Amino acid sequence: MPGRILVVDDLATNRIMMKVHLADAHYDVLQAAGGRAALDIARREAPDLILLDMMMPDLDGISVCERLRADPATAEIPIIIVTAATDARSRLRALAAGADDFLSRPLDELILLARVRSLLRARETAQELALRDGTERLLGFSEPAQGFAPPGRIALVAARAETAAGWQAALAGRLTDRIVPMTRAEALSPDPGHAVPDLFVIEGDLGGPGGGLRLLTELRSRSETRHAAVLIVLPPTARETAAMALDLGANDLMTAPLDGAELALRLKAQMARKRQADRLRDTLRDGLRMAATDPLTGLFNRRYALPHLARIAERADRTGRRFAVLLLDLDRFKAVNDRHGHAAGDAVLVAVAQRLRDNLRAVDLVARFGGEEFLVALPDTDATAACAAAERLRRVIGAAPVALPGGGDLQVSASIGVAMGGAEAGTVSALIEAADAALYRAKSAGRDRVDGPATD
Template sequence: MVGKILIVDDVATNRIVFKVKLGAACYQPLMASDGKSCLRLARETLPDLILLDLVLPDLSGIDVLRSLRADPLTADIPVLMFSASLDPQARLAALAAGADDFLTKPIDDTILMARLRNLLRSHEALAELGQRGATLKALGLAEAQSDFAPPGLIALVTERPELAMRLRRDLAGQLPDRVVALSREEALAEGSLGTAPDAFVIDADLGGEGGGMRLMSELRSRSATRHAAVVLIHAAPRSEDMAMAFDMGANDALPLGLPAGELAIRLRTHLRRKKAGDRLRHSVQDGLRLAVIDPLTGLYNRRYALPRLASIAERAEATGGSFAVMIVDLDRFKAVNDCWGHAAGDQVLIEVARRLGDNLRGSDLIARIGGEEFLVALPDASMAEARQTAERLCHAVHRQPIALPDGSELSVTISIGLAVAQGPTIPSPERVADVVDRADQALLVAKAEGRNKVILSRTAA
């Protein structure tokens, strides 16, 4: 999708110049000449990024920015502010109000376009995570996240001790976060600090020209540091170097000697966004986990079990091996609920699930696929091994009564239907359901023949 960029500038010539540049880069430019128009268009069109002038005829750019950040609809839209003013206090105020960056006119085209690409990529990645999390939350598969954010960990990576000392001194007292100095090797050594840094401030000339970007690429390739914020510090920045840093994924590319207050504000912003991204990722991961887990027993559910069973069958077919499928059903479970109550029934299901799991291998699959029905799959299991395992499961459930919530005890049994696919009898993945059906038919026989027993599929090899 073409990125929509809202240009906010009271000078028509400036708006037209931006429009031509953005149009040539295949963006969709929108234009506003004052703060109120900006706020209205931002709510109506929800642009992917806003280019906002500091000085506007009706509202200051900073007031507009604060209004954007206060509105839930526009709060997360990246805002790139610009101005001809060299006033450092205005720059700090803009960054503190939530600007993603602040560029001074005349703006270098190379840096501008690289920064736009950089911010749009980051915004799209977080927006996608947010949409997934919202979907899972709507389905009841995501838990609310705590607003509490512990102090972060910032790593300064440079081979110049004087630079590390200066940066630590500048940041001391301005951030609640822990700041440590690391060598390149220490930055890449996972676990050296007990936890991965949330942000890296890297000397762009680490180990020679371009060394900082090479280290950043290494950090981005590793799972522990892939999402950390990265700020590159350039001693003598060139526009092409800063543009390349943005295109390679740096969150910021800054000149050496930047005022300590500005560096601290930028780091606070990057840490806040990194932690927000972490929360979204954790929410999505938790939601996906909940989507395939039975909430009562903690076992996998049918949604997970059937595709996993298909992959077990594929592997057996490729290696010429075998696998077994069991359908396990609690005997007379309706009577448990009717006589003892649903709380007792839940306790029975939980304990039976635990006993089944405790008597299987780590590579085996167990899932709850119905009210009192479980599916067990045994990769690389022969008929004799599968039958022995099934008999062990029956014994594990029956040998000891289950304690109920009221302190009483109840003995329960299970019936198992067993089917084995071996050698040339292994079906194609889309026919795995036939093996499950064979096991299900064997289960019906076990029920009919008195329960608490294992019956092999009559057509098993």
């Protein structure tokens, strides 16, 4: 489902132009003509991102941003402040108020859409954290978030040592984190005696045009640095490189020469997001492993899946968005155990679980529901997208045979039932029953197929 974006501007022409840009990229656009209306719509509709004009007659963008950040219901929504102002003071006010970014008019469509894509990816991570935390509390094994975070480590990577030293001087006294100039080689081969940097500030033209982007892709490909935050520094005219950097996984951008106060604000925001994401990964790895995962496949188990599905349903009821539940059952699985042994059956379950994991979004839920049955929940998904996802999973499961422990391989297939949830869709139990009935129809119709709701 495309992201839903709230455009806030008191000038109708500005709203229309923004809507055209976003609608062409298949985003769902909401509009508000003033700050107070924006606050009401944000609380009621829970958009995925807000594009907020800075100067409005009833309530200016800075005040709106501060109020959105102070309200738990809207605090995590990414905000881009859009204005005709270009001065450093306006940028600092916006960032200090909690804006994720600041864009000056006239807007560059390429940069705007790249920023939107980047922030929506970050939003998806934040939503996943909120869902996981809620589920863990229901299960009774969520630990309270730590109130104190130790200083982080920030690496400054530039082609010339003098450039990195200048950045370090600009940040002096503004951050409590440890700031370390590094060469490209040191960034790619961290000293075993030191912690891996939490955040990298990288010169875009590192050792030549595009060098910083090449370093970015290397960092994203390595397990040690894959989850580090990255801010790329570019010349003001490098618009295409800027868009490419965001799409390659840069978390933020700045143009040279750097303003120390603005850089510090951006680094603080990125460090906070990095710590939040680290907390999510640590919780999933450690807190849930024994209590909520299936020991064979590593997927979530039924105990986790049911309360998490209830959380998805609660959010859907609140926002008016739909979600899908898929029940997958491996065809003729009993025959696999009977003919090839339980070790072969286990190998099939592990392989199918991995194929499901590899073909779903981070925000989706996939669980081993019992025996050879799996449950998948797809938040923010309509019936057309849900059935398409089910068909994709069915094809992936049967695309390649599964290697068996004793040698040889085995072709497997799955039948899938799809049911849709959302406002007035009934209880979670009723939704699972509807998916189970669709699964039964798929089995009865010949197996290796999908049955679900009619699509538009």
